[in-house]
Amino acid sequence: SAYDPDSLTEFELARWGIARVANLQWLLGDTDAAAEVLAMLQRRIVHRGLRLVVDGLAAALLVLDCRFDEALESAHRVVAEPDAPPVAIGWAVFGGAMAAALMGRTAEAAHLLAHGHEVHDRIDAMSRFLLTFGEIRALTLAGEFDAAQARSGDVVRITSNSQYRARAMANVLAGTVELGRGQLCTAAARLE
Numbered sequence: 169s170a171y172d173p174d175s176l177t178e179f180e181l182a183r184w185g186i187a188r189v190a191n192l193q194w195l196l197g198d199t200d201a202a203a204e205v206l207a208m209l210q211r212r213i214v215h216r217g218l219r220l221v222v223d224g225l226a227a228a229l230l231v232l233d234c235r236f237d238e239a240l241e242s243a244h245r246v247v248a249e250p251d252a253p254p255v256a257i258g259w260a261v262f263g264g265a266m267a268a269a270l271m272g273r274t275a276e277a278a279h280l281l282a283h284g285h286e287v288h289d290r291i292d293a294m295s296r297f298l299l300t301f302g303e304i305r306a307l308t309l310a311g312e313f314d315a316a317q318a319r320s321g322d323v324v325r326i327t328s329n330s331q332y333r334a335r336a337m338a339n340v341l342a343g344t345v346e347l348g349r350g351q352l353c354t355a356a357a358r359l360e
Contacts, residue, residue, distance in 0.1 A: 173208065182218040185209040186225055190294075193229060202229060217253050220246050224256035227263025228298070231270070239267035240276070247283045254287035258295040261287075262302040269306035277306040297323075297337055304341050308348035316345045 171184050185205055192202035206229060209222045224246045230239035243264020246256050261284035268277035284299040291299075300323060307316035320341035327334040339358050346355035 173212075178213060178215055178218065182209065182213055182215075182221065185213075186221065189225060189229070193232070199229075199233065203233075217251070217256075220249055220252045220256040221259070224252075224259030224263070227260045227267075229263070231263040231267045236267035236271050239263045240271075243267070243280060247280065254290040255292070255295060257283055257287045258291040258299055262295075262298040265302045265306050269302075269309045272309075274306065274310040277310070281306060301341060301344070304344050308345055313345060313349050316348070317342075320345050 169188075173181055173184065176184055185208070189202045189205050189209070192198045192205065206222070206226060210226065213219050213222050223242050227239045227242040227246065230236075230242060243260040246252050246260035247264070249256075252260075261280050265277045265280040265284065268274070268280060281299075281303050284303070288296060288299060300319065304316045304320050307313075307319065320338070323341050324338040327338045329335055343355045343359040346358060
């Protein structure tokens with residue numbers, strides 16, 4: 169919040185704004201403030217590559233705001249661009265695949281997730297977690313519990329108790345599958 173967005177170049181504005189939106193949304197839980205910063209970025213960012221990243225981020229925020237049709241529209245717009253930056257695709261796939269899955273459109277979720285697999289190794293760890301979370305949620309909502317459990321197990325296996333944040337995030341993935349299977353006590357214990 170110490171930065172003045174009006175004093176930043178477009179590239180600096182994008183870097184600052186994307187981090188600010190993520191912090192407001194996921195760390196502080198201030199959805200309204202995150203939406204305000206996102207709207208400002210959407211008004212001011214015109215560089216094509218940067219705009220695709222902002223549009224991908226918009227898909228992620230829209231799904232969390234239960235605006236599924238808009239999340240899908242934004243996601244499809246981003247993944248349709250042949251030169252979209254990997255981070256843009258990562259955000260877009262998370263938002264779009266989650267929206268499609270929550271709407272019961274499992275084939276559409278799988279199609280979007282395939283784009284996520286293409287960029288998985290070219291994005292940061294947090295974005296990879298969100299992609300994996302979106303995939304596990306989509307598989308769970310589709311009733312593909314074994315596939316969802318195998319995917320969450322991949323992540324749990326590469327973490328250790330000493331990596332408390334990574335381990336906690338891995339347990340969110342596994343707990344999602346357990347919850348979907350109706351294993352409420354097991355999921356509750358894991359998530360606690």
